[in-house]
Amino acid sequence: MTAWQRLTLFSFPYYEDNRAAYTENLTNYHTFRVSGYDATLGYVKNSVVEKFPWPKEYWNIDAQLRTVTLITPAGADPALRSKLIQESIGEAARQETFKVLKGWRNENYPVYAPGGEYIFEIERSAACLFGVVTYGAHMTGYVEDSTGLKLWIPRRAKNKQTYPGMLDNTVAGGMCTGEKPFECIVREAMEEASLPEDVVRASITARGCVTYTHVRDVRAGGETGLLQPEVEYVYDLKLDPSVIPTPGDSEVEEFMLLSVKDVQDALARKEFKPNCAVVLVDFFIRHGILTAETEPDYLDIVARLHRRLEYPTASHCVR
């Protein structure tokens, strides 16, 4: 476990480790709530609460209870909530209140209430201001031959808005409103890596998910200390050596076929985007490369890769 990987998995404290420290840390945040739902949907840093130009008509800020609540009329639906939140964020963007909103994406991420009920969507670049859970799908493409296992690793384009030039998972994408993880990863595989849909569908396997709370630091750009609770559905794709991923859009600069040792060295050199490093650690554990006998913090890492999040999460069940 390198210091780099620790940064994401070890950045937000656990109640189990130190009850007082966990509780103390939360005093730096307001809980984000929506009227009609008895749930904490996210944590908003106190400094964000202070600067945000909250429209008073539909936001209630309680400094005592440290809550930020979107107040909606009875009968509000996801469209109305999304509109009110979009207006609020739009105004903050116009006033240039937050650096993170300079990276406006025009992509909407869904937010869920207890029971997996979809209740609104939020502009991607603003999700970290509210500390809501976001969802993605990450796939590791690899080949295996007599010389061992090799992974297809892309380098992000130098002009990408976030983490430019860093290494990434073979295919990865955020899940917008309405998307299911499997269809998301199949689509991204074609768009980002030019992997034909029939090849992907024939060989891809769902392998679980990783969940953690990332605390944004300087590497992400913009305000620091913002919370990003993330769910990444993980997939493996064992590829025939004849199949070569190639950049399909402007997101990726190149694909390299790296040995496990090469990937581990790049991880140690902090060349991977942080949440992609997390997915690779999970891959190494699932493939018997990182084991209880080789990693002193094995049990700690396995648990931290699957944090039980403090927020309601999605159900993507289609049955």
Next chain:
Amino acid sequence: MTAWQRLTLFSFPYYEDNRAAYTENLTNYHTFRVSGYDATLGYVKNSVVEKFPWPKEYWNIDAQLRTVTLITPAGADPALRSKLIQESIGEAARQETFKVLKGWRNENYPVYAPGGEYIFEIERSAACLFGVVTYGAHMTGYVEDSTGLKLWIPRRAKNKQTYPGMLDNTVAGGMCTGEKPFECIVREAMEEASLPEDVVRASITARGCVTYTHVRDVRAGGETGLLQPEVEYVYDLKLDPSVIPTPGDSEVEEFMLLSVKDVQDALARKEFKPNCAVVLVDFFIRHGILTAETEPDYLDIVARLHRRLEYPTASHCVR
């Protein structure tokens, strides 16, 4: 997810779900401590604390703080602590204080302090009285052909002390003091399933671990409500169809090669030993059989399979 599987994964509450309920539940237990270490090593049910014939020379019971502390002289080592605990448990067994001690195993389980330091061992049948973390290794043997994936499932001997006649993982065993997970599973594969060491070493792969807190109920026999925090290292072994596991000792009655559907049906009928059901759920997730699109509680289950335990745990690193 069947009600059966929920019993183990869903039996001990999470702080994240309901802070008050979590804290309230803990008032039913004393924390188990050892002098010299600032850590909760386990939880002892209040009714156990009341009945246990604690030798006053080296136990301190604080009803106010709800602590049970083994008091040892400065310079105490694992051998001394183990001896004192063994004496105490032996006396309780002679007095027939607890039903669970009727299943005396003469096997010792290790207990660790923060940092993975081994500090004493405890008779296996008494581990649940103290609520200390125990460790095991579970392996799923399977074959894969054009008709799909099939799992080798054993039925436990009818005269086995615990969970007689129930279904189990292909190979599984508790880890005694000094054992490492990989060597444990290789040994058990020969003893329980007559799988040759060379076959196992050539094809077995470490796949991570599952961690959870099992609350003992009537099925386990003996006192109920005792806590069993468990770490199970999980392994997969893809077998050639020509390799047939056969009972190697008196623990297993027979091995059956079952389809995924057969295993799922047996899980629904509650035929599996509870912690083996947990390992199978993890297997189904890792093999893309249980997915986000087919299981409404997918995220909840994945996190619960990897509980961050409230206690210090082992490091089995040999480097």
